[in-house]
Amino acid sequence: MTIEEIGSVIRERRKLLVITQPELADMAQVSINTLYKLERGEANPSVKILNQLAEVLGLELNLGIKKLDL
Template sequence: MLLNIGESIKRRRKALKITQPYLADLAEVSVNTIFKIESGEANPTIEVITKIADVLGMKIQLVIKNINEPEDENS
């Protein structure tokens, strides 16, 4: 299964029990930006991805890797 950036961010945000408004505040972006990224309506810039990844404690390489590599079908 391929994940897009929004799905990866949403999964991590929910695992940390962080709301969209709180994430937006910490990452210094709008709530609408977070919503659009998570819903796949927007393609964030590398700058925005970096801000969000930093807040969520994710390495940007892992966020991007999730969209480029399919999940092992045997797992």
């Protein structure tokens, strides 16, 4: 998943839950600037920030292992 896709998922979920950007930033304890950039696909957030946002939005982070072509 690309940074742009992650931002899009966060934005769409936030809108679905009728939460403003300032409200989400406050609830997830992230800066509003970080959230603005993330939703526009301009930020490279840490796993910690993604997890904080996911918790508030009811999303789940999954880590997978790519199959190697040997």
